[in-house]
Amino acid sequence: MKVTFPHMGHMWICLAAMLEYLGVEVVVPPPTSKRTLTLGARHAPEFACLPLKLNLGNFMEASELGADTILMAGGCGPCRFGYYAQVEYAILEDLGYKYRLVVMEPPQRHVGELLSKIKYITGHSSWWEVVRGIRFGYQKARMVDELERRAHYLRPREIHRGSTDKAFKRALREIIAVKHPRDLPQAGERVRRIMAGVAIRPRPVLRVGIVGEIFTLLEPFANYDLERRLGYLGVQADRSIYLSEWINDHLFLGLVRGLRSRKEACRAAPPYLNHFVGGHGQETVGSTVMYARQGYDGVIQLLPFTCMPEIVAHSVLPGLSTGLGIPTLTITVDEQSGEAGLMTRLEAFIDLLARKKGVV
Amino acid sequence: MKGYLGIDVGSVSTNLVFMDENGEIREAIYLRTRGQPIFVLQEGLRQLAERLPGNIVISGVGTTGSGRYLAGIIAGADVVKNEITSHAVAASTLVPGVQTILEIGGQDSKIIILRNGVVTDFAMNTVCAAGTGSFLDQQAARLNIPIEEFGKLALKSTVPVRIAGRCAVFAESDMIHKQQMGYSLPDILAGLCEALVRNYLNNVGKGKEILPPVVFQGGVAANAGMRRAFEQALGLEVHVPPHYNVMGAVGAALLAREKMAGGGTSRFRGFGVAKTRFKAGGFECEGCPNLCEVVEITREGEVIARWGDRCGRWSNSLGYKENAV
Incomplete structure (x- = not known):
């Protein structure tokens, strides 16, 4: 059995660590690229959102490397994602791919089923081992998130353009290379040293929060490297969702204390949005409120074209923006997106924030 | 004489302005880009050099428009800015107190909301370009009327015909349909203006609070029919400022002045770049x-x-x- 899974930013690092620790053979799809998109968009329904198209492309490319089993998350609506595993699988079958599909449904609904799926993938490992594997993967997710936060801080302040990105790549390799939980602390130390080597100078920076649909937030290919572009424009970005937070919320049901949680975001959403609307719609609204309260200069909402929950949130944002005095910009991405148009809007938005704050 | 150079390389037109130190626009050049941004920019610089006195000193250069990076490299820019910021800066300088800017160019249309002289919100057309300058250009050509006459003809209309303006392709079909039914040309043109304004307000201006003074700029502002359609739809007076068709370039020049106020020498490569390969x-x-x-x-x-x-x-x-x- 050679297991693959779709890309979502650096999630593969955490998943591969966990599975390989448990002795499962893993095929990481090649990094999402234009080729992935071309393959996916060719065979996906036109009005499906970008994540489906990229997932599909990932599976097709992973198959070329010998993958035979798909590990995919499920869900129970109203976001269409819950159905994507099945749709993607049906498309792959029609195209003649020979895959086995294992869908992990959220534990809130079918704990027994989830456990049996894990057992199916991990085979002979004991439950104790499985727990250790998951913990190992989670720890890597924490480290990667920490590293991303550091890069967000450094990028707008770096003296040499590109030095943060170089250091980031090196540091990421350190985390990827760790094969056993006992080696994590030393790797963490090396990561800290690498990032400390980035030369910075103090300067006024703008702070912008990024909210929206999780896949578009986490996958730099889908969001046109938004965080890096913001950094280069002199902005310290923060993301409303990091992978480790999502794992803690959705898989550990909030077991790890002291992490930012979706619950706070949802509590902050009323009176602007009082109900769950699927996906991360309510979190988007709530996180925007929280960013406003924390004195951020602006908020950018990211969504894939046709994303219903985010469209609901989008329609709520203008009132919130006026009410709390925080400018917002919505960026919709799909395979037709043009980079030039995106950059113009982004630059104009940052100018708006800079002039408002008087740091031109 | 000292002054600043503003360059706007857009999809349809390439505009250059020379602004003296007091913010007075001394020269403005409007050229068609014709898909050759480098060549046309060099041509513009050559024409500008001819028109300006010999003792000219360029203290700063700003570029904007979709070709801003290219223009910035060719001319040697001190500031490279997106067209939204440039248009906003130009309008708020030339029309003090402006709160809403309607801008329709060759390929895109924007709305910019200002409060107390600062941009607070903006939007650009996303999925559909219906209602932009290129489409009006095309329709004028199809009807065999010079684009300059379009607005004047539209103003002659007494009963504008309703045209489906959601999509440029369907708008054209609908115009042809109305034409074959025998409606008069001015009524069809006025109807098209109304349809484009409707489309603009629904797609670009949706959810925005449009408060006076309202400024209408970009190449399409030359069209009196569009201006009247905006005034009717908004119930507000719509100003078309002087230099409305080169406002991006004016903004770029103003931004260059702002940037160079702190001192330093301009990166301008000189008018000689017109001859450089x-x-x-x-x-x-x-x-x-x-x-x-x-x-x-x-x-x-x-x-x-x-x-x-x-x-x-x-x-x-x-x-x-x-x-x-």
């Missing part, structure tokens, strides 16, 4: 499956700029500085 080439990077199409600008055979790569492998290698906040 620039070449835009490109190649497909094979470093990863993204296969980015990297653009390379050379001056007299030497690479002076690169862009188009997602990862920064090529653009960062030249140490090219983008504008930072």
Whole structure:
């Protein structure tokens, strides 16, 4: 059995660590690229959102490397994602791919089923081992998130353009290379040293929060490297969702204390949005409120074209923006997106924030 | 005489203005880009040099428009700004107190909301270009009327015909339909203006609070029919400022002045660049499956700029500085 899974930013690092620790053979799809998109968009329904198209492309490319089993998350609506595993699988079958599909449904609904799926993938490992594997993967997710936060801080302040990105790549390799939980602390130390080597100078920076649909937030290919572009424009970005937070919320049901949680975001959403609307719609609204309260200069909402929950949130944002005095910009991405148009809007938005704050 | 140069390289037109130190626009040049931004920019610089007195000193250069980076490299810009900021700066300087800017150019349309002289919100057309200058241009050509006459004819209308304006293609079909039914040309043109304004307000202006004074700029502002349609739809007076068709360039010149106020010498390469050999080439990077199409600008055979790569492998290698906040 050679297991693959779709890309979502650096999630593969955490998943591969966990599975390989448990002795499962893993095929990481090649990094999402234009080729992935071309393959996916060719065979996906036109009005499906970008994540489906990229997932599909990932599976097709992973198959070329010998993958035979798909590990995919499920869900129970109203976001269409819950159905994507099945749709993607049906498309792959029609195209003649020979895959086995294992869908992990959220534990809130079918704990027994989830456990049996894990057992199916991990085979002979004991439950104790499985727990250790998951913990190992989670720890890597924490480290990667920490590293991303550091890069967000450094990028707008770096003296040499590109030095943060170089250091980031090196540091990421350190985390990827760790094969056993006992080696994590030393790797963490090396990561800290690498990032400390980035030369910075103090300067006024703008702070912008990024909210929206999780896949578009986490996958730099889908969001046109938004965080890096913001950094280069002199902005310290923060993301409303990091992978480790999502794992803690959705898989550990909030077991790890002291992490930012979706619950706070949802509590902050009323009176602007009082109900769950699927996906991360309510979190988007709530996180925007929280960013406003924390004195951020602006908020950018990211969504894939046709994303219903985010469209609901989008329609709520203008009132919130006026009410709390925080400018917002919505960026919709799909395979037709043009980079030039995106950059113009982004630059104009940052100018708006800079002039408002008087740091031109 | 000292002054500032503003350059706006758009999809349809390339505009240059020379602004003296007091903010007075001394020269303005409007040229069609015709898909050759480098050549037309050089031509514009040549014409500008001819019109200006010999003792001219350029203290700063600003570029804007979709070709802003290219223009910035060719001319040697001190500031490279997106067209939204440039238009906002120009309008708020020329029309003090402006709260709403309607801008319709060749390929895109924007709305900019200002409060107390600061941009608070903006939007650009996204999925559909119906209602932009190119479409009006095309329709004028199809009906065999000079684009300059379009507005005047539309004003003669007494009963504008309702045209489906949601999509440029359907708008054209509907116009042809109305034409075959025998409606008069002025009524069809006025109907088209109304349809485009409706489309603009629904798509670009949706959810925005449009307060007076309202300024209408960009090439399409020359069309009196569009202006009247906006006034009727909004119930507000709509101002078309002087230099409405080169406002982006005016904004770029103003931004250059702002940037150079702190001192320093301009990076302007001189009017001689009109004679320099620039070449835009490109190649497909094979470093990863993204296969980015990297653009390379050379001056007299030497690479002076690169862009188009997602990862920064090529653009960062030249140490090219983008504008930072």
